[in-house]
Structure formats: structure tokens, C-alpha cells
Amino acid sequence: MTATDLGMPGSSRRTPAPPAGRLIDSPPFPVAAKQYLADSQLRANLHHATSTIRAKRARVTAELPNWEQLRLAGEAVKDRVARHLDYYLEELEQNLTANGAHVHWAADAAEANQIVVDLVRAKGVDEVVKVKSMVTQEIELNEALEAAGIAAWETDLAELIVQLGHDRPSHILVPAIHRNRAEVREIFLREMKLYGRAAPDSLDDEPRHLAAAARQHLRDKFLRAKVGISGANFMVAETGTLVVVESEGNGRMCLTLPETLISVTGIEKVIPTAADLEVFLQLLPRSSTGERMNPYTSMWSGVRPGDGPQEVHVVLVDNGRSRVLADPIGRKALRCIRCSACMNICPVYERVGGHAYGSVYPGPIGAILTPQLRGTAAAIDRSLPFASTLCGACAEVCPVRIPIPDLLVHLRHRVVDERKRSHLGLEQALMKGGGWVMASGPRFGLLERAGGLVQRVTGREAVGPLPWPASLWTRARDLPLPPEQTFRQWWRANRDPLCHPERSEGSLRDDEATTVTSVTSASAEAAAE
Amino acid sequence: MGKAEIFAAIRAALADVREPDPAADVAVPWEYGQATAVEDVVGLFAERVEDYKATVLRAASADAVGDLVAQALAEHGAGSVAVPAGVPEAWYAAAERAGVAIRRDDPPLTNAELNETAAVLTAAAVGWAETGTIALDHRADQGRRALTLVPDLHVCVIEAAQIVTDVPEAMARLQASLNDRQPITWISGPSATSDIELSRVEGVHGPRTLIVIVVG
DSSP states (O other): OOTTTTTOTTOOOSSOOOOSSOGGGOOOHHHHHHHHHTOHHHHHHHHHHHHHHHHHHHHHHHTOTTHHHHHHHHHHHHHHHHHTHHHHHHHHHHHHHHTTOEEEEESSHHHHHHHHHHHHHHTTOSEEEEOOOHHHHHTTHHHHHHHTTOEEEEOSHHHHHHHHTTOOOOSSSSTTTTOOHHHHHHHHHHHHHHHSSOOOTTOOSOHHHHHHHHHHHHHHHHHHOSEEEEOOSEEETTTTEEEEEESSSHHHHHHHSSSEEEEEEEGGGEESOGGGHHHHHHHHHHHHTOSSSOSEEEEEOSOBTTBSOSEEEEEEEOTTHHHHHTSTTGGGGGGOOOOOHHHHHOHHHHHHOGGGGOSSSOHHHHHHHHHHHHOSOSHHHHHGGGSOOOOOHHHHHOTTOOOHHHHHHHHHHHHHHHHHHHOOOHHHHHHHHHHHHHTSHHHHHHHHHHHHHHHHHHOOSEEOOOOTTTHHHHTTSOEEOOOSSOHHHHHHHHTOTTTOGGGSSSSSOHHHHHHHHHHHHHHHHHHHO | OHHHHHHHHHHHHTTTOOOOOHHHHSOOOOOTTOOOOOSOHHHHHHHHHHHTTOEEEEESSGGGHHHHHHHHHHHTTOOEEEEOTTSOHHHHHHHHHTTOEEEEOSSOOOHHHHHTOOEEEEEOSEEETTTTEEEEOOOTTTOOGGGGTSSSEEEEEEEGGGEESSHHHHHHHHHHHHHTTOOEEEEOSSOEEOTTTTOOEEOSSSOSEEEEEEEO
């Protein structure tokens, strides 16, 4: 039964409509963050979920004595692949083809979507079942299928909650992390009946019962589906094997029952050998769900006669990845195996949630990946590298050792450089002025003395909210005032051997004496200037 | 069209890479296929499988498997069981005598028939202790992938000699199956989800009950 059958006003859609508007038009991060911070229910849901998963992850990673060796191995394999991506993609294509799979190449989202729409149309069906996949979110495949009159049913429980909730994912592993059980119950009761088997009227908000409702709702769809669509966590070049890691069995349903399987994956998902899986299939489950192993991992190598889909397609998507690769620092982001440990530990993510990031990739990894994949033309993408306190917790937990804070700083630099090229903003003007002051000792000394004077006059150590444009800084932080006495003044009064010759001998240790000499000569130079 | 464009972009992006041999360019500091230090491999395997709320039964010898299978099916009220062609008859003879309908997958059962079948009985390819995982490589004694997916109860028989320490040792054993392009399924407990408030619920789309019988 579709929405049209029910005569819903102004809608001829097959699947629930997501929120209006495009992600790339989202407001800059600080604006969105302010809005989401005000939602106390959201903050409670996120705090509960992220603290639970953080504790689980910490427990199971501590269990392995060679965890750090695994991280180093994961990093090295991913770096090897990135630096020789053409080599491994060539090998992958050859082996996939030899295994009876059809390989397609898509330079961007539009090409990828067109390939999938054409493949589904060729099978003469108007619905597909989907395994949770980040790249199909990234290219907005569901909406492309919907526009072609094809219903794409999400089958992961959290994705189902998001789809039925007319919502967007806010986390890469648990897309409905922002919803609590009561909200899920409400969505299921309201929406399931519009798109298939209704939720039982007696449904309560017990997670076990909510999961059972999803099982019943989706079972018919699995059994009748002719086409399944998946992503892949890994693709093994050596054997032409795709790997999907999941929990619920919805993945196995989509990968096994339909006659045709279309797997859409980013080109960076290739790994050299099957043996490399022993590294990643230890790193990924422990980092993502905090389990020793996820319930199900599926590996398939093209077509297997008599077992599973007899028509297998693999769509390899660039969509900005080759651009990321061109920056030797930025390309480290392509190591990402989408575990979500970085967002689970991020204090910023925990407070604002995933929607504030205006991207299917939220949290720390999103802040470095999105502006590289999409570029920095949009306001949201320019703001993302600044959506961090640079605390570094994300880099500590990353299973492939992506130096996320370094990349954030690198991208901040890029954004500022681009802005400087177009016009000199207020911040740049201040920095330029600051540079002029700090380049000269007397000028800096003068400024310091002026600052001390303000404190002596006002008697305060910090200033609170200031009018615009200083409010850009002071509305979130106190602006500390310089102390009454500057370091130079203190030095001259207490330690300067020119003023206190008696202290330069005996009372200072040798290393201090060396410092004193160089500082003295520096101040002598400054005085001479 | 797409491929040439993408490869040109990749090669231009990698202008800084001078060493053509990937292995020489980036060394991977890892020794593959190593066993880990586990004293009682079978004991730890059983413990870790049970951590996922699966059931582990021990059969002293192959002769005891049939009775354990019949007992497991009876306890879960399973009136029918799907069996792949390569499963020994001795494993399900007792169940058959007890009245359980045996559904051989030959000719292949339809999806609808599988959906009406209560249980499935298979062997395994390899199991490992540290994570409590069994792997199927879907050869004749394990059957095609759909068999172990649609019925709600999976009874899986594994020999003690098939159980190794951890993922690396298991991957080494699975290499031959991958070389043969066999599909492979790793199973760690019954299907589960943590999608609602991160609280774990066992039993979603895949079998909601997993019983592992360890022989020897």
C-alpha cells in the first residue's frame, strides 16, 4: 500500500519523505549547534547512548594485548592502498569480473545514481531492499530511486526508524541515536501501517518488542524482493570478495534472498588481501559496537551458482575521493573504516548531535571528510573544520590512527587561506595588526602596559560580553585581561642582571644563566631598535 | 567513460608516490595468521559463544550428536528442520524418529518454504575462541546461505578440532575457501541489535536462537 492509495494530500511518493532541503544548504555549524543545544531531550538521548557505547568500547579494546599493533597494521594497510589505489582497483575489477560480477564506475553521485536506477529498471521492479550503507546516503540514492518511481526500503532497524520518521540519520553506526524508545514506538505506530504490515496496537516501548515489530514489518519485503542494494565495508582485491559487517541479519537477507544484488561502494574500500581482514575484522567491531565480534559478517565473491543472487553488480564510486587523495595530508582521512568511535567519544558531538554537521558524516571524521569530499564552497563545509575543541580524544580511539586534530588544523588553514584570497576579513585584519605589534619589542611592551592599565582601572581579570564584533569571541568565552604587571616588568624588577648584578652570580643555576644572557641580549636589541 | 576519468584523477593525485611496488612503498608491521595465547581453546570458545546468549552443548563423541539435536529441537518446540544435502543422516535420525519433519534442501526449498521451517541443522567450517565465532563456508554440509538465515533456530555442529584461537588463525584456515570463491558467513551468537538506546536485544531478522554443539 502506498501513500497515494491512502489519498495523502499532495504526495505521490512510494516511501516516507525526508525533511525538505539539501544537507549542503545547512546553516554553518555554530548556528545549528546553538539550535540543537537547546533540545534537552536530544542531549539526554545522546549522553545516554554515547556513554554506554564508550564504556563498551573501552572494555573490549583493553582485552587485546596487541591492540596498538592492530592499529598500526590497519593504518599501514590503508596507507598502502591509498598510495596505490589504481593498482588495487585494477586487480579488484579483474577478479570481480572473473567471479561473474559486473563492475561499473561512477565519477560522481549523479553517475552512480543513474547506473543503479537503470539496473533496477532493467529488472522491471518498482521496489528494492537496502542494507545500511553510508555511500548510498552520501549520493542520496533513495531519493534518486524515489524520483524514478522505485521504492527503496531501508532494513537496518535504526535506518528504518529514520526513514519512517521522515528524518535524517545523525550517526554513522546508529543513525537513530537521537531517538529514544518512546519516540520510536510513536513512529512505528503512526507510519508502519502506511507502508506495509502495521505495528501491533498493543506495541509498548520495550526495545525487544520494537525490534519484533520491525522483524514482522520487513519480513514480507525480504521474501518478495527481487533486487537488493548494499554497500561494502571492505573489498578484497586478491579474491574479488566483498564484505559486509552487520548485526541484525537484515544484511544477510538483502545479500542472499534477492535474484539481483547491486553493491555501491566508495573506491577507497579496497584492501589488498583476504588475510588483511584479520586486522580489520578485529579493529572494526571492537571500535564500533564495542563487541568482540558483530553477530554477522558476510563475504561473497561475485556469483555462486545455486547460492544467493545470480546477477551481481558492483558500482565503484569516486564522488570526491580522488580529490581527497591529491592532498598527501588530507588523504589520511580515506583510511576511515566508518566505525564511529570518534563521534562516540567527541564532547562536541555528544552535546550537539549529528544533524548540526549538515552531512551524512557527522562528528570528528565528518569534520575532516565532508569539507574534503564536497569542497569548501558552502558555508557549512567551511565551518566544519572549526567544529572541534582539538581535544584529541578522537585520534586516541581511531582504529586506523587518523590524526584527526592535525587534519582539522590543516583544513582550518585551507579555509582561512581561501578567505584571505577573496578578501581581508576582520579576523585577518586583527591577525595582521597583531603580527605588526608582536614583530617589535617596544610596540608589544607598549600594548602590554596598556592592557595592565585597563585592569588597574577596572579591577577585573576578564571582560564579559563585549559588543560586536568582539562578541563573536566573548559570547562563548571570557576574554582575560593582561595582568597588572607584565612579564617583562617582573623580569626587570626581579631577575635582570643589568638591574640586579648581584643576582647574576651564584644565585642562578647554569642553565638559567644561559637563558638570562640570551633574554638580556634580546632586550638590549629591542632597546636599540 | 567513468573508469578512465577516475583513474586519470587518481594517478594525477598520486604524483608524489615514487615507489611503484606497494609492498616496498609501505611496510605493514604485522605477522599474519598467528595463534594467540589461549590455554583452553574449546573451553573459552564455549564461554564466549554463551556470552552472546547462545547455547553450547557438548557431545562426547560423534555418536552423541543425534540425541542432542533431537533434544534441542524438542526443547524449542521445532516441528520441522531444514538440512543441507551434506549433513550426516545420523545427526537428524533421532529427531526424525521423534516426529520432526526433515526438509532436505534438494531440490532447493523456496523462500516461502524456508520461512515456514522452524529450524536448520548444519556443520561449520571453523570456529574460534577469543570472539566466540563460527564461520560457515557453505559447502555441502552447511548448505547455501539462505538455509541458515530464514528459519528462526540454527543448530550448528562443530568438532573440537575445528576450533582455533582467534581471527588470524581462522582467516588462515578460511583462505582456501576464499580461493575457491565460496561465500563465507561469520556468526557470533543470534541476530541482535543495539539500535534503540544502545541496549542490546537478541533476535531480529536472522535466527533468534543459536545452539552450538561441540563434538569431542
